[in-house]
Amino acid sequence: MVPCWFVSSQPTHDVDQHDIHTVTLVARGIATAVAPEDGITEVQAELLEAIASALTGLSVDYRSLEPLSAEEFADALAARDLDFRQRIVHHMVLAELVLRPLPVVVAHRVAKYAEALGVKDDFVRVARRYAQGAYGLAWMDLQRNGFVGHVLDANEEAASAKTAKVRDPFEPAKEDVELAAKWTAFAALPEQTLGRCVWEMYDGRGFDLPGVAGGAPAYLAQHDFVHVLADYGTNLKGELEVFALIGRADPDPKGFAWLATLLGLFETGYISTTGFFDRDTRERNARARGMNQRIADAIRRGKIVCDEYGTDLFEVDYYELAARPVDEVREILRVPVKAEIALESGSVGLFDLEGMSETQQKVYAQRREGKV
Amino acid sequence: MNRNFTQTISVQCDDPSQIIAMLTQWDLSQATSDIMGYMGTRLLADREKLGQYVIVADFGVVDPNVSAADEAARNNTRPETRAWAAKLLEVIDGEPEYHHYDEIYRTDR
Numbered sequence: 214m215v216p217c218w219f220v221s222s223q224p225t226h227d228v229d230q231h232d233i234h235t236v237t238l239v240a241r242g243i244a245t246a247v248a249p250e251d252g253i254t255e256v257q258a259e260l261l262e263a264i265a266s267a268l269t270g271l272s273v274d275y276r277s278l279e280p281l282s283a284e285e286f287a288d289a290l291a292a293r294d295l296d297f298r299q300r301i302v303h304h305m306v307l308a309e310l311v312l313r314p315l316p317v318v319v320a321h322r323v324a325k326y327a328e329a330l331g332v333k334d335d336f337v338r339v340a341r342r343y344a345q346g347a348y349g350l351a352w353m354d355l356q357r358n359g360f361v362g363h364v365l366d367a368n369e370e371a372a373s374a375k376t377a378k379v380r381d382p383f384e385p386a387k388e389d390v391e392l393a394a395k396w397t398a399f400a401a402l403p404e405q406t407l408g409r410c411v412w413e414m415y416d417g418r419g420f421d422l423p424g425v426a427g428g429a430p431a432y433l434a435q436h437d438f439v440h441v442l443a444d445y446g447t448n449l450k451g452e453l454e455v456f457a458l459i460g461r462a463d464p465d466p467k468g469f470a471w472l473a474t475l476l477g478l479f480e481t482g483y484i485s486t487t488g489f490f491d492r493d494t495r496e497r498n499a500r501a502r503g504m505n506q507r508i509a510d511a512i513r514r515g516k517i518v519c520d521e522y523g524t525d526l527f528e529v530d531y532y533e534l535a536a537r538p539v540d541e542v543r544e545i546l547r548v549p550v551k552a553e554i555a556l557e558s559g560s561v562g563l564f565d566l567e568g569m570s571e572t573q574q575k576v577y578a579q580r581r582e583g584k585v
Numbered sequence: 586m587n588r589n590f591t592q593t594i595s596v597q598c599d600d601p602s603q604i605i606a607m608l609t610q611w612d613l614s615q616a617t618s619d620i621m622g623y624m625g626t627r628l629l630a631d632r633e634k635l636g637q638y639v640i641v642a643d644f645g646v647v648d649p650n651v652s653a654a655d656e657a658a659r660n661n662t663r664p665e666t667r668a669w670a671a672k673l674l675e676v677i678d679g680e681p682e683y684h685h686y687d688e689i690y691r692t693d694r
Contacts, residue, residue, distance in 0.1 A: 317587055318649045338620050345645040346589070347624035353616035 231269040235289075239301060240265055240273040242286030246326040247308040249316050252276075256500045257308040263509035264304060267552065268516065283329035290330060296466065298330045302337065303469045309340045310473060311499055313481040320344035334466075335359060336473055343483050352484055355477075356381070359470025382527075383487045386423070386430040393424030395532055407542045408535030410441045414563060418447065419576035433489055438531040441539060442548050443514065446561050446568020449479045449498045452490075454511040454560065461515025463525045472508075503558030510555035514548065521547035587646040589624070589688035590653035594640040596677040601638055603676040604628060608640070611669060620647050622656020636678075643688075654687065 243261060244253050258275040265273050281289070290298055305323045309315055320341040327337045335358035342351035360382050399408035400416070414420075414437065421427040423434040436455060443458050445451045453475050460471035477484035478492050480499040485492045498504060518526070526546070534542045551560055561568040569577060598604060608626050615623050622644040631637035644657040651659075660666050673681065 317646050321648055341620050341647055345620075345622075345624060345647050347645060349625045350612065350616045350623075353612065357613075357617050 231271055233271050233273075236265060236269050236271045237273055237278070238281065238286075238289045240275055241278045241281035242283075242289065242326065243301065243305050243308065244275045244278045245280045245282070245286075246305050246323045247319060249312070249319055254312065256311050256505075259505040260311060260499070260508065261304065261308055263505040264307075264512055267506075267509035267513040267554075283326045286326060287329040287331070295332070299332050299334060299466045302327045302330060302332045302334050303466065306334070306336045306340050306469070307472070307476075310343070310476045310483075311480060313483070315340065315344040315481075317341075317344045336469055339473065343477075343481075348483055348485075352477075355470060355474060355484075356383075359467055359473065382430075382432050383489055384430060384432075385488060386428055388426055389424040389431065391424070392431055393422055393428070396422040396424060399535060402536055405538050405540075406536055407438060407441060407531065407539050410539055410563075411437055411531075411535075414440060414447070417564070417577050417580055418569065418573040419580070430489060432527065435527045435529070435531065438529070439526055440563050442543050442546060443511070444551065444562045445511075446563060446565065447573060448568060448570045449493060449496070450501065450504060450507065450559075451561075451563075451568050453479060453498055453504065454507050457508045457511035458515040458518070459526045461512045462518035462522070463515075463527075464519055464523050465525065468525065503560075506554050506558035507560045510552045510560065513552065517549050518547050587649075588653060589646075589691070590622070590644040590657050591686045591688060592642045592644070592657060593684045593686070594642070594673075595682040595684075596638050596640065596673070597636055597679050598638055598677045599636060600676070601628065601630065604638065604640070604673070607669065607672060607676070614665070621660055622647055622651075622653050623660060654685075657685075 240261070244258075247253065247257055247261075253275055261275050262273060265271065265275075290301065302323075305326065309319060309323055312319065320337075320343070324337050324341060327334055335354065339351050339355050339359070342348070342354060396412065396415070399412035402409040402412075415422055420429070423429050423431050428434070429437070436459060439445075439455050439459055440447060440451070443455060445454045445458075453472075456471040456475045460468040462468070474484060474487065475490075476499055478487065478490050479494065480497055482492050482494040499508065522545075529546065534545070537545075559567075566574055566577065596604070605628060608628060612625065615621075624643040624645045626643070627641045629639045629641060631639070642657075644653045644660070646653050647656065
């Protein structure tokens with residue numbers, strides 16, 4: 214049997230061409246905007262450095278940069294389009310979202326920098342609400358502007374698509390005999406196909422299939438196909454990776470809502486529950502050793518999918534692709550392999566025990582012993 | 586230090602569901618509009634006095650140069666706030682009683 218986690222050789226993707234002057238200039242603007250009064254924190258610096266390196270191939274030390282005013286930053290990025298400037302603002306917000314407490318002065322400064330860049334972004338406002346302590350309003354804001362609006366837009370744009378239509382990606386699952394039958398049928402597909410691998414992922418961990426009581430909502434279950442394609446684990450660190458990739462792969466910058474939400478759930482605890490995922494900050498997952506490189510690489514991979522495939526991965530009809538080999542689907546969706554540095558930093562595969570939560574590991578072991 | 590500000594509104598009302606609906610709608614509109622000092626609200630029912638309720642509205646700092654109390658004062662002048670207060674009069678009995686507080690201690694900061 215060929216294991217599902219076998220990743221064959223795939224085309225490598227070089228990062229875009231950048232010059233160190235521009236990368237440093239962007240880094241100065243971001244670092245100035247996000248630094249608390251005592252200076253940029255280690256967690257912020259390590260994450261931002263990893264992202265800059267993953268996306269540009271260039272290394273910048275965020276701890277020792279000269280300040281750059283909002284006006285200077287705006288001048289430096291004046292020739293860049295709105296999408297680029299908005300992605301830069303999201304890097305700032307990302308560096309805010311790993312802080313708890315998030316100082317009001319930081320959230321306010323980032324808003325000023327975003328304004329100077331001509332970017333009006335809902336996530337800047339969400340971060341300001343976190344800083345203020347208005348967590349309830351922040352979640353409402355994130356849901357309505359980050360997810361619901363985006364999902365509704367996507368539904369309208371892809372009216373003929375066969376993917377699950379939802380008003381809210383976190384709406385409770387419904388029992389659905391037809392959907393359950395589709396997922397059950399994946400078990401009969403040949404090894405190494407997308408459907409068979411995603412079924413093995415569910416079966417090995419004892420997950421209830423979508424469509425049956427206790428199963429994941431149909432829309433959210435879409436992300437499980439990405440676990441297979443991107444070869445990410447299903448513990449909290451793996452979830453951070455998979456949603457960092459999915460969020461950046463979305464041509465709509467609102468896809469950033471996924472990573473913002475996962476950080477709120479599994480890093481800072483700003484979000485208590487989404488209905489499907491619950492807050493778990495027993496371990497600070499984003500600041501764990503190597504996670505800066507793993508998140509950065511997931512963002513890099515997502516960017517490549519965005520640039521070369523250009524479709525929200527939640528809108529892909531995976532059922533249509535389920536009978537195809539995983540490698541073939543990876544090629545269709547332009548999912549690149551993980552970078553060496555991500556692997557060295559502990560980015561394990563979907564079927565590695567280390568990529569499972571303790572509960573999943575127990576179930577997996579019991580299944581292998583034939584007890585369940 | 587960012588000191589929060591709280592306004593309480595004591596009201597007499599036979600049917601709190603109308604107030605709850607108004608507060609829910611208010612929160613939705615605030616969550617999707619430009620940020621200001623409003624943080625959220627609690628509605629408390631008096632266990633001793635049937636029909637007596639207290640609306641507790643919290644305000645916080647969003648601009649280091651503007652206090653939470655000033656944010657609340659700004660909020661007070663907004664047309665939508667005026668409209669909300671006018672509508673409140675339609676669903677309560679008598680006049681509301683307003684009180685204003687600076688927060689000087691909170692457990693979970």
